[in-house]
Amino acid sequence: MPDRNQAALDFLLSRRSRPAKTLAPPVPDRAALEPILRAAARTPDHGKLEPWRFIVLERSALLRLAELASARGMSLGRSEDDIDKAHRQFADSYLAIAVIEVQKPSPKIPPVEQTYSAGAVCLALLNAALASGWGANWLSGWAAHDRGFVEAGLGLATDERIAGIIHIGTEKSAPPERPRPDLDAITTWVSE
Structure with a gap:
């Protein structure tokens, strides 16, 4: 039998994102955030392309983006709720990390695998924040997919897009457990 990391397995079997609206200060400082980012950067990456990067959004940047989202939504005719x-x-x-997918030209690694790697970075970042004791949540939303917003707000190049925005803070209230997938309904075993 292989060596088992029971603590890591227990964490993965019980992990739970924290709703972003329940996160408050304090938030991790740069020293506390560095090992979280380092853990996320260890994500599987075919061809070692690093088809992603991080933008750490602190409070003043988040307030600026909030205003930009409102202005951009109005110019696009989005609903008041949106x-x-x-x-x-x-x-x-109060703190969020935008994971930016950066497609890299490669004759061996197709774009879709680079997209998968960027998504895996989001999950690794979320789990690293949770494992570090912080509350965390992975969000996106229409603004994250709007070229006008991401170019004006984050300076993204045309070959870049937001894979996810991971909000991190101190949990104000514990969320209730939610139903989990029925493993039998989503698993097929193939033996031949």
């Missing part, structure tokens, strides 16, 4: 939700995602946050 605008309010995008605004609050940034205005109610």
